[in-house]
Amino acid sequence: MVRAPYFDKNGVKKGAWSREEDDKLREHVEKYGLWNWREIPKFAGLSRCGKSCRLRWMNYLRPDVKHGNYNxxxxxxxxxxxxxxxxxxxxxxxxxxxxxxxxxxxxxxxxxxKRSVKKQNTLVLKEKCSGHTSESEGSQMKKEMEARTVVSYTPSNPILESTPLSPETSCNELSNLSTDFCSKTSCVSGLKLE
DNA sequence: AAAGTTCACAACCGCAGTAAC
DNA sequence: AGTTACTGCGGTTGTGAACTT
Structure with missing residues (x-):
């Protein structure tokens, strides 16, 4: 799950932290406090750069940090x-x-x-639908959006890449995704949604 | 059971802001 | 005022685990 430990050309250790390193850093910070991240690894006996130590402390070793279990x-x-x-x-x-x-x-x-994107797309679609009163306009819009789906489905589309699509994914959902991508990228495919 | 794919997340990189000189 | 050093932030990557085919 994490990068395997290795040493760079300057002899600085990188990658996953070992238990021993964690203990050394925690012990040093608890004893002397936070004063200079560049110096701390030297004094704590760690072959790490200050930046790496700072990140480790801030994100995982700080006593008040809780992990996982988001409610x-x-x-x-x-x-x-x-x-x-x-x-x-x-x-x-x-x-x-x-x-x-x-x-x-x-x-x-x-x-x-994914939740955020879906929510945004739902809002966009609702807004658009409310602006099209007649049935012909509605079906025209649907066709347009389906066409956009095809245009937008390229490997470089980050929204689609990040959103798994099942064979059951509805046209509307696909349209939503392409709509969001278009709005985010100033419409790379050249089809603007105002 | 093996191979391929996706998910989850720890860790790294580069840049910007700021303080010290 | 310019330069250097340090810190913090956000984007991105690497990789083991879990899942699917």
């Missing part, structure tokens, strides 16, 4: 805050006690992104 409240809060602030992970994490920006970011990408 619904937290999920909703992340979604709301992301809607409001965008990818300001440190800002979002600050509102969630015990959560780190890295963890929130990972959680959003793996669990909440």
């Amino acid at each position: 619904e409240e937290e999920e909703d809060l992340i979604l709301k805050l992301h809607e409001k602030h965008g990818n300001k992970w440190s800002l979002i994490a600050a509102k969630l006690p015990g959560r780190t920006d890295n963890e929130v970011k990972n959680y959003w990408h793996t669990h909440l992104k």
Whole structure:
């Protein structure tokens, strides 16, 4: 699950942290506090760069950090805050006690992104549908969106790449995905959605 | 059972902001 | 005012586990 430990050309260790390294860092920080991340690894007897130590401490070793087990409240809060602030992970994490920006970011990408995209697409579709009153306009729009789905389905489409599609995926869902991608990328395929 | 694919997440990289000199 | 060093942030990558074919 994590990168295997290795040494770079400068003899600095990288990759997954061992239990022993964690203990050394924790012990040093508890004893002397946080003062200079560049110096801490030297004094703690670690072959790591300061940046790596800082990340390890901030995200996993800090005593107040909790891992996993996100409840619904937290999920909703992340979604709301992301809607409001965008990818300001440190800002979002600050509102969630015990959560780190890295963890929130990972959680959003793996669990909440799909929900967020779907929600946005539903809203966009609702708005568009409410603007088309006649039946012919509605069916015309449906055709248009289905056409966009074909145009937008390329390997470079990040939304589609990140969203698994089953054979049962409806045309509407596909349209939603392409719609979202278009709006996000200023419509690469040249079909603009206003 | 083996091979291929997707998921989950720890860790790295590069950049920007800021403080110190 | 310019340069350097340090820190923090967000994007991205690497890889083992889990799942599917």
